[in-house]
Structure formats: structure tokens, C-alpha cells
Amino acid sequence: MKIKSLWLATFFCVAFAQFVFAQTEEKFDFYTRGVYRAGVPRPQTILRYDVGDFHTTYAQMERVIEAIAKAAPDRVRVFDIGETNEHRMQHIVAISAPENIARLDEIKANNARLTDSRTTNASQANSIIQNNPVISWMAYTIHGNESASFETMMQIVYQLAASNEPQTLEILQNNVVLVITGENPDGHERFVTWYNSVATGNADRNALEHREPWAIWGRYNHFRFDLNRDNIASTQIETKNLQKAFFEWNPQILVDHHGQPSQYFFPPAALPINPNLPQPATNKWMDVFGRANAKSFDANRWDYYVRDVFDLFYPGYWDSFPSLNGAIGMTYETDGGGFKGLNWTRDDGSIATLRSAIAKHYVASMTTLETAAKNRVARLQDFYDFRRTAIDEARTDKIRRIVIDPSLDWVKAADLIEILQRAKIEVRWSPSFTMKNARSYTDKNSLPANKNFSGGAYIVDLAQPQKRIAKALLEPDTPQDAAFVKDQMAKFRRNELRGKSQQKEDYAFYDITVWNLPMAFGIDAFWTEDAAQISNSVPVTDAFLVQKKAEKIRFGRAEIAYIIPYEQDAAAVAAIRLLKQGFRVAVATKSLNAASMNFPRGTFVVRVTRNQPTIHQAVERLANELGLTIYSANTGFQDSGDTGLGGENVVSLQAPKIAIVADEAVDQTSYGSIWWTLDRYAVDFTPMTINSIKSGALKNYTVLIMPDGAAGRYFSGLGSGGVTTLKTWINNGGTLITMRGSSVFAALKDVGLTSSKLVGSDDDEDKEKKTETDEIDKRKEAETEAKPSLTPTSNKNKQTAPEPTPPPQELKFDKADGAPPVLPPIASPSANAGKVPEGIPGAIMRATVDRTTYLTYGIENENLPVLLASGYFFRPSKEGTNALVFEPSPKKPLAISGFVWEGNTERLLKGTAYLIDEPTGSGHVILFAEEPFFRGIFRTMTRPFFNSILFNGSF
Structure with a gap:
């Protein structure tokens, strides 16, 4: 019995040990890449907890960075790049070899020269390429609740500042590493403050710590914007801060660190890929960095995937936007932290930990920097060629010039131009010119015709260094890869045949497929193949835009009424704010004749005698603040029409609450x-x-x-x-x-x-109900090649289409194994084909x-x-x-x-x-x-x- 009991005890101990081993991952050691400089403090000595045991607040992180920078001034410089809405300072930590730190301004200036082949010829560029380090931008926590990346960032800063390991020294000699300490400080602070206050480290998916409340949801910034979608319109202060710094440094490598899919992701990216990118070079570099990361992950026996879910099509991501500006932009997604917390039970019962997620980001970051160092010359050469070839391509492209007509709303048009200027896109202005072979944005099938812009317009010629990003933001339609579209249409045809209760195949669109700024803003725009010189055009600068807005501001003291035509979005805002201040405002419900002019329906009327004497100052203040054209009426008599200032069709408004x-x-x-x-x-x-x-x-x-x-x-x-x-x-x-x-x-x-x-x-x-169109037989073969409404382009350099993925808004990354089955083209009796x-x-x-x-x-x-x-x-x-x-x-x-x-x-x-x-x-x-x-x-x-x-x- 004793022997049998001992045998059973041994069996259960071994089985339990195997079970425990299967449940947890080996604890990663972050300090094997030394020898480390004794005077540089490890993050844990300041934080007083180990990596992955607790979530670090923004202020704690700043203390860590400050201490490391103070201890390693020969390698580290910290730059403040601007405040957030909640007054947290965003920082860039520049880390490099002492000889590079000593000449940072020179490196930055030389790097900027590589962005314009019109002023830097091939010989001059080669001299810079041979002597300049590559600039690697390592960004962390754009989604504030993707917490593993934030913790990783401190480990990377320490490793680069403190280690004398040969590989780390090689990184420093060949890179200026720019560590973005927090792309979204406000969202991160909401998340970690809440999480630290409720967490017990429970791996159960139903635990409170995995259920972030609505008011917390730290993924987004203060205004609940997704900062990884904001590069198109750059509406948020964090985006503006980061874009300004990006164009000051002009990095060649950019990695945006995220979480939390079921396994780790790094490029190559999934289809579709924005066609404005040079596909051979883009594919080459994604493959170079992807294979390097794969080798490191294989050595650690870590799971990962590539060419799935995360595409490179929408130009507002912090991988696609840099890529369209000459960098190789990459998204890395780790599998823990965030809503998964300190511990998370996977589908198979194993545990994903915050520490293991940090470790994977850490290894991927270091591998990327090592790969950048080894490919310094080739990467700098491609960076220079990116813009040089863009100029050459633009001279033969179908779309060679884009003209933006501001007449529908001068202020909104100026806002659009400011977005382009933040992206360093060259814009010119002409007070009057004729555009040959103009095609309207709103009518894609229109025939080319001459278009006169007698009131002036903004001009974007695409034969410029920023051609690729300019075209990506402004072109009327961005086509997708034909193979990708065909794959989605095949899924759609199969889904049409499925019954109501049958689960449908997911489509692989990761984001929206439209964004062109003129149409999004409601501003008229035209494009042409003609790019003849316009002799009276001038460059648009920040000062020019301020002047252009001021030109449209009109205010003169009125005796009878102020008239605010509804020619700008801000006109309604002026009315709301005047009402809020206690002034009386009315609106003309029909065309209005006043001040010897005709105004359309919806024109606002502010009668002087019905308001306090301070109305004059209030209206003038709003005209200057909002850029409004406001007319003064000094008589109530109308020259024509049936609606004047005193007419029955001028209706008083109430202040909304x-x-x-x-x-x-x-x-x-x-x-x-x-x-x-x-x-x-x-x-x-x-x-x-x-x-x-x-x-x-x-x-x-x-x-x-x-x-x-x-x-x-x-x-x-x-x-x-x-x-x-x-x-x-x-x-x-x-x-x-x-x-x-x-x-x-x-x-x-x-x-x-x-x-x-x-x-x-x-x-x-x-x-x-049947329509005329319904009489056409819609029952097509599931595998029939579809013709999408808006024609895509094909690209022979791209990879095969990815497997289907869940919609991104679900924030679910788990995918079924294998490709979906090919179904026979037989409709279920409960299918709603053509009805939904x-x-x-x-x-x-x-x-x-x-x-x-x-x-x-x-x-x-x-x-x-x-x-x-x-x-x-x-x-x-x-x-x-x-x-x-x-x-x-x-x-x-x-x-x-x-x-x-x-x-x-x-x-x-x-x-x-x-x-x-x-x-x-x-x-x-x-x-x-x-x-x-x-x-x-x-x-x-x-x-x-x-x-x-x-x-x-x-x-």
C-alpha cells in the first residue's frame, strides 16, 4: 500500500507539475543583455515593483525616464514635444552613441536634406548616407489601454542607456533611437488608475478587472478619438504634436506598438496595401524586418502570425502614414496586457501574462533596432529614393494636379489646407487662372473641360517630394487590390446563400475605404492631367492662410441689423453663441433682401434695437474669432422681393439647451x-x-x-x-x-x-416589393469573379489575400483555424439574398x-x-x-x-x-x-x- 501510495503521489505530482508548466510561460529575464553601467538605475529600483506586476502611471514613468537620462547624459536626450488636453507633457527620448548625441542637430539637418532630391543631388545624398545613422522611431501606447507597450518602453530606454553589450553598442552607433514615451497619455492614465484600483490578477475572463467601464475606456484620448486613425485630418493635439516631431526628425523606421490579439503580430502586413506606396520596396522591407523578428521569436518558442488582420491601406494609421512619408512603418501587436490585465486565460486554458506580453514587445523592439543597424545604408538610400522617384512618377501619372476651390466655405477650405501643411505637402495659391482638362471630384464620369477659377483657388501639384502622401489624402478614390476585392466578393456571394441562423463569413476590411479630404469637407475640388505652369501662383504658408482667413472677415457697425449669411459652418455657431449670451437672433426662412443685397434662406438677422448696446462688440468679436463675413444694414427698406428685415418670414430663434x-x-x-x-x-x-x-x-x-x-x-x-x-x-x-x-x-x-x-x-x-432591377437573376456562382462598383487596381508584388477576419470594431482577434469551406451555390430557404x-x-x-x-x-x-x-x-x-x-x-x-x-x-x-x-x-x-x-x-x-x-x- 505504501509503495502504491508513493507511486500515486509521484504520478499526481508529475501530472500537476506538467499542468502548471502548461498553464504558465517561463519568466522572461530582461537583464541578460549586459554588462550594464552601474550608475544607470533600473526602472524597478524607482518603481519598487517588478516588470509586469503592476501598471505604471504616467508620472511614475516620467520619474524613471528623468532618472535614466540624468544618469546617462552621454547617450540620452529628452525632448518635450507638447501638452495633451489634460496637460500631460509628451516626450521623445533620443538615445544613441555619445558621438551621435554630440551632433544630433547635424544629424537631423542632414537627414532632412534627404527628403528633397531637388536640392540634394545623388552625390550629396550618398555622402550623407555614408555618414549618418538611421533614425528609428519607436512609439508606444497610442491606445492607452494597450498597456504592455507602455511598460516595454521603459525597459527599452534602460537597455539602450545602460548596456555595454556589443549588439546594443552596434545599435547605438548606427541608430538614433527616438522613443515616444506615450502617444496617448490621457487615455493611458484613465485605464491604469482604474485597473490598479480594482485588479487582483485574476485570470478569469469574467473578473471585474477585464471589464473596463464606459467612462474609463482608455483606448481613446481625452475627446475619445482613436489616435491611430487621426493622421488623415490631424484633429487632435496629440496627433499635431507627434506629426510636428515626425517631420522634424524624418525617421526611416517606425514601429507602433499595440495589443492584444490572440497571438503576436508583426509584418508583413495583410492586404490591402495602399497603392500609393512603392510596392517592391515596401514588400522588401516588411519581409526583412518580419524574418528578423520571426527568427527571434522562433528562438524563444513564441507564437506569432503575419499577413493577417492588420493591413496597410487606410492612410491614417501610425504605420501607413509614416510609410507614405518614406519610413518603413510597422504595427506590432502583443498578446497580453490591456483588457487581459496581469493574467488572462486563453481559449486552451493557458495563461497570457502582462510580463510575457512585455517580453515579446521588448524582443521585437530590440530585434528591429538590430535589423535597422545592419541595414543602415540600404535603408537610408531607399528613404532618399522614395521621394526622388515620387517626383518622377508624378510627371506621368494620370492625376498630376489637384485644385481646391474654397468658395463654398473659405474657413473650412483653409482648415483643409492646414492639414496638408502639417503633412509638409506643398500648396500654392493663384488669385485667378484657368485649369485645362478639369475633372470634378463629385462626378467621376465627367468629361474633362476647362474650368475658370476667377475667385482664386489652392493648387497641389503632385510633382513634389510629398507626392505619395498628398495623393493618398486627396485623390478622389483609392483603389484596392483586385485579388483582395475578388476574395471579399466571393464571401459576399456565399453569405447571400446562407440561412438566417447560419454564421456568415467575416470580411477582411480592417477600416473604412474612403477618406478623400475635399469631399469629406464638402469643398469643391478638381483634378487634371495638365500641369502647365501657373505664372501668378504663390506658395501657401502659415502666415498666408492667416491673411486669407482675415480677408473674408467683414464687420461694420450697423444701425438697424447685422446680417450673417449662412456661407460658413460657423454662421450657425455664431447664432447659438449669441443666443446663449442672451442676445436676440432671427433667421430668414426665405431669400432675404437687405443692405442692397440678396441673401439665401437661412440667413441670420441680429436686430440692433432689440438687443443690448453690447451687441456691437459681441458680433465683432465673433466675426474675428470665427472668420465670418457679417454685413451691416442701416435701413430696413428692401430694394426687391417680399422678405426684408421686418418681414413675417424673419423668425425669432430660441437658445437651445x-x-x-x-x-x-x-x-x-x-x-x-x-x-x-x-x-x-x-x-x-x-x-x-x-x-x-x-x-x-x-x-x-x-x-x-x-x-x-x-x-x-x-x-x-x-x-x-x-x-x-x-x-x-x-x-x-x-x-x-x-x-x-x-x-x-x-x-x-x-x-x-x-x-x-x-x-x-x-x-x-x-x-x-419587386423593383425593375430585381428582375435580373442575382443567383451567381459562389466563385464567380465579381466586378466591384469602383474599379480596383491589381498589383503583382502583393501577397495572396488574407484569411477572413472579424470586424475591427468588435475588438476580437481570435480566428477560426483554416480557410472557410467552399459552399455549393444553393440558397437556403431562409436566405435574404437581395433583401438586406x-x-x-x-x-x-x-x-x-x-x-x-x-x-x-x-x-x-x-x-x-x-x-x-x-x-x-x-x-x-x-x-x-x-x-x-x-x-x-x-x-x-x-x-x-x-x-x-x-x-x-x-x-x-x-x-x-x-x-x-x-x-x-x-x-x-x-x-x-x-x-x-x-x-x-x-x-x-x-x-x-x-x-x-x-x-x-x-x-
Whole structure:
């Protein structure tokens, strides 16, 4: 018995030991790469905890960096690059060999010379390349709750500052390493403060520490913007700080460190890849760094993947934006930390730890720097050639010149040009010229024609060093790889045949497929193959833009009234702010004649005698702050027409009191884009929880904005009682503004806030109606090659298409093993082929404007480009006004730019509404089909949005 018991005990001990070993990873040692300099403190001596045992706050990190820099001044320099919204300083830590640190300014200046082959010839460039170190930008924690990267950053700084290991010394001799200590300090601080206060290190996925609250969600910055999507419009202060520093240093290598997929990711990237990148060079360098990382990870027996999920198409990432500026930009994703916390149970029962996630980032960072050192000369040469070849390519490209016409909104056009200037794109201005063979952005099938710009315009000639980023941001449409599109269309055809209960294949679009800035801003633009010299053009500088804005500011003291034409977005803002200050403002509901001029409907009127004497100073102050043209009327007599300053069609406005839902049902970035828009215009609002709405808090407010969010969560949060309370408030005069998901909520049968129905829903009475298009047989073979609505380009240098991946907004990275099965082309009896819109990954569509409603005041064009980035299409209201619609029988395609589903999107979108006014009792429900200010990029809905806030109390 004793022997048997001993045998059993031994067996269970061994089995338990094997179980424990399977559950945990070997503890990584961060200090094997010495000898280390004794005077340089390790981070742990300052923090008083080991790597991965606790989350470090921003202030703690600053103490660590300060101590290391003080102890190693021969290798380390710290630069402050600007404050965040919450007044945290962003830093760059420059680390290199002492001889490089001593000549940093010279290195930076020589590196800048490599960015322009027009002033630095090949011989001069070669001299710089032979003598300059490569500049490697290592960025950490752009998503504040991806915490492993933040902890990694301190270990990298210490290793480079303290180690005398030969490989580390080689890195320092051949690199100037720029460590970005925190791309998103404010978001990171929210996350770590919360996490440290609740965490126990519990690996159970249901533990509280893995359930970050809505108000915390540290992924985003102060305004709840995703900073890894912001490089297109550079709306946020962190982006502006980083872009300024980026163009001061002009790095050749850039790594953006992220988390937390199921396994580690490093490039090569997945398809699609932005076609403005030089594909052979891009593929070569991704392969070089990818293979180097693979070798290091194989040596550590760590899992990883490449060419899946993370693409290089959208130009706003912190890998694609640098790549379009000559760097090799790369995203690295580690598998722990963040919402996974200190410990996280994987699907197979093993444990992912914060420490192991830090270790993987640490090894990948060091391997990257070693690879950069070994390839210094080749990398610098390609960096120089990147812009040199771009200029050569531009001289033969189809799009050679882009002209931006500011006449629709001078201030908004200047804002767009400022974005281009931050990206170092060369822009010129001409007061008057004729453009040959001009093609309009809004009509992609238009024939070329001469276009006269008698009022002046901005000119972007693409034969410049910044050609690639300029074209990526400005071209009317960015095509995707044909093989990638074909793969997505094949999935779509198979999904159409699946039954309602069958799980559909996921598409591999990682982000939106449209962003061109002129259309996003609602500014007219034209392109041409002709690039003849314009003799009277001048370079646009910061001072020039300030002057150009000032030229349009007009103010003169009025005796009768001030007239603010709705020619700029800020006109409505001026009215809101004047009302808030207690002044009286009115609006002309018809064309107005005053001050010997004609003004369109929606013009604001501020009568002098009905306001306090301080009205003159208030109006002048707003004109200067907002860049407004304000006219003075010194007589009430009208020269023509039936509407003058004293007419019955000049209606008084009421000051809006605005509340916005800020709660668990709400999409954070949607809330953030509204917050940021109102903040930059200094328009006050109150964030409000759903419980406050249910309890009757809306009685003190005239407007409630429901940002995009989950319709079901809105409904479950409000409940039937909350919906009743909401309806009562609207009936009594309140205005409810919904967008995308919250508009779906409004259209639910059990909510009934609109007579509009969601296309393809169970409540859609028109779903079964046949159209002329429906007579065409849509049942295609699953493997039939599809022709996307907007033609992609092919690229022989790219890799094969990636396997299907989950939508990025789900933040789920686990993928099923293997390729999806090929299904026979036999439709399930419950399939909804051709009846339900497939969600589109962002396209600009052509909407038709109803110019008889107050919602379109300030818009006099017949059509308006609008963003559509979902499968939420809305039937026209049967009882209200459909202010923006998609033509039921269009003569040309509705899609202007971006990807749409062939045979689905346009067919089901025809005849639907984009903006609806649903009068309800004394109030209104205003439905937007999409977010009005998506990422701060899209701004064509600015006027309808402010109109919905401002005018409903008067109509």
C-alpha cells in the first residue's frame, strides 16, 4: 500500500507539475543583455515593483525616464514635444552613441536634406548616407489601454542607456533611437488608475478587472478619438504634436506598438496595401524586418502570425502614414496586457501574462533596432529614393494636379489646407487662372473641360517630394487590390446563400475605404492631367492662410441689423453663441433682401434695437474669432422681393439647451466626435446618463443628442418606461437627434419614434416589393469573379489575400483555424439574398438635397456627398420631411468613392433617406443615417447638424 501510495503521489505530482508548466510561460529575464553601467538605475529600483506586476502611471514613468537620462547624459536626450488636453507633457527620448548625441542637430539637418532630391543631388545624398545613422522611431501606447507597450518602453530606454553589450553598442552607433514615451497619455492614465484600483490578477475572463467601464475606456484620448486613425485630418493635439516631431526628425523606421490579439503580430502586413506606396520596396522591407523578428521569436518558442488582420491601406494609421512619408512603418501587436490585465486565460486554458506580453514587445523592439543597424545604408538610400522617384512618377501619372476651390466655405477650405501643411505637402495659391482638362471630384464620369477659377483657388501639384502622401489624402478614390476585392466578393456571394441562423463569413476590411479630404469637407475640388505652369501662383504658408482667413472677415457697425449669411459652418455657431449670451437672433426662412443685397434662406438677422448696446462688440468679436463675413444694414427698406428685415418670414430663434447621452450604450468615438465639434466651436452641452433621462432630467433641456450606439442596448437601458418618458418630452417640444445605431433604435417597432423603417428589417413593409432591377437573376456562382462598383487596381508584388477576419470594431482577434469551406451555390430557404443591405466599409454617396426645409439651410447645391459606413438604410418617412435622400431612379451611380457591394448597396439604397425630420407633437425627431462628424474627417453634415439643434424651437 505504501509503495502504491508513493507511486500515486509521484504520478499526481508529475501530472500537476506538467499542468502548471502548461498553464504558465517561463519568466522572461530582461537583464541578460549586459554588462550594464552601474550608475544607470533600473526602472524597478524607482518603481519598487517588478516588470509586469503592476501598471505604471504616467508620472511614475516620467520619474524613471528623468532618472535614466540624468544618469546617462552621454547617450540620452529628452525632448518635450507638447501638452495633451489634460496637460500631460509628451516626450521623445533620443538615445544613441555619445558621438551621435554630440551632433544630433547635424544629424537631423542632414537627414532632412534627404527628403528633397531637388536640392540634394545623388552625390550629396550618398555622402550623407555614408555618414549618418538611421533614425528609428519607436512609439508606444497610442491606445492607452494597450498597456504592455507602455511598460516595454521603459525597459527599452534602460537597455539602450545602460548596456555595454556589443549588439546594443552596434545599435547605438548606427541608430538614433527616438522613443515616444506615450502617444496617448490621457487615455493611458484613465485605464491604469482604474485597473490598479480594482485588479487582483485574476485570470478569469469574467473578473471585474477585464471589464473596463464606459467612462474609463482608455483606448481613446481625452475627446475619445482613436489616435491611430487621426493622421488623415490631424484633429487632435496629440496627433499635431507627434506629426510636428515626425517631420522634424524624418525617421526611416517606425514601429507602433499595440495589443492584444490572440497571438503576436508583426509584418508583413495583410492586404490591402495602399497603392500609393512603392510596392517592391515596401514588400522588401516588411519581409526583412518580419524574418528578423520571426527568427527571434522562433528562438524563444513564441507564437506569432503575419499577413493577417492588420493591413496597410487606410492612410491614417501610425504605420501607413509614416510609410507614405518614406519610413518603413510597422504595427506590432502583443498578446497580453490591456483588457487581459496581469493574467488572462486563453481559449486552451493557458495563461497570457502582462510580463510575457512585455517580453515579446521588448524582443521585437530590440530585434528591429538590430535589423535597422545592419541595414543602415540600404535603408537610408531607399528613404532618399522614395521621394526622388515620387517626383518622377508624378510627371506621368494620370492625376498630376489637384485644385481646391474654397468658395463654398473659405474657413473650412483653409482648415483643409492646414492639414496638408502639417503633412509638409506643398500648396500654392493663384488669385485667378484657368485649369485645362478639369475633372470634378463629385462626378467621376465627367468629361474633362476647362474650368475658370476667377475667385482664386489652392493648387497641389503632385510633382513634389510629398507626392505619395498628398495623393493618398486627396485623390478622389483609392483603389484596392483586385485579388483582395475578388476574395471579399466571393464571401459576399456565399453569405447571400446562407440561412438566417447560419454564421456568415467575416470580411477582411480592417477600416473604412474612403477618406478623400475635399469631399469629406464638402469643398469643391478638381483634378487634371495638365500641369502647365501657373505664372501668378504663390506658395501657401502659415502666415498666408492667416491673411486669407482675415480677408473674408467683414464687420461694420450697423444701425438697424447685422446680417450673417449662412456661407460658413460657423454662421450657425455664431447664432447659438449669441443666443446663449442672451442676445436676440432671427433667421430668414426665405431669400432675404437687405443692405442692397440678396441673401439665401437661412440667413441670420441680429436686430440692433432689440438687443443690448453690447451687441456691437459681441458680433465683432465673433466675426474675428470665427472668420465670418457679417454685413451691416442701416435701413430696413428692401430694394426687391417680399422678405426684408421686418418681414413675417424673419423668425425669432430660441437658445437651445443641449444634452448628450453619455452611457454604456453609446459608441465612444461617436460621442467624442460630437464633443470635439461642440468644444472647438465653444458650444456648451451636458453629458447625461440613461438613468437621468429615465428620471425626467430632460425637462430642463430642449435638445437631446443620442450618438451612434447599439440600438438594443439603448432600448434595454431605457426600457418601456424610459421610451415613454422620452416620447412625452418630445411631444412637449423637445428635439431628439439620432444617428446611425441610435436612428435604428428610433425606428424599432417597440419604440416608434419615426415612421421610417430600416430596409430589410422584419418591420420593413417594402422588403418584398419587386423593383425593375430585381428582375435580373442575382443567383451567381459562389466563385464567380465579381466586378466591384469602383474599379480596383491589381498589383503583382502583393501577397495572396488574407484569411477572413472579424470586424475591427468588435475588438476580437481570435480566428477560426483554416480557410472557410467552399459552399455549393444553393440558397437556403431562409436566405435574404437581395433583401438586406450588406454593411459597407465606408463609401461616399451622392445625396439629393431638399432645399425647402430648415435642415438644409446653408446648402444651396442640388447634391451633397455624404458618408455611408454601415448596412443601415432607412425608408423615407411617411409623415415627416426627408431632407436628404438617395434618388429612386438615378441617372448616374450613387457611389462617388469607396467600396460598395455589387448588386446590393446601390440597389437597396435607391429611394431611401439619409436625413429625416419627424415632427412629433410640439417636438421633432431628427434622424441621421450616419455619424455627422466621423473621426473629425467628414464635415458635410455640420450645417444640418447645427440646424437640427438651432431651429426646431421655432418651427
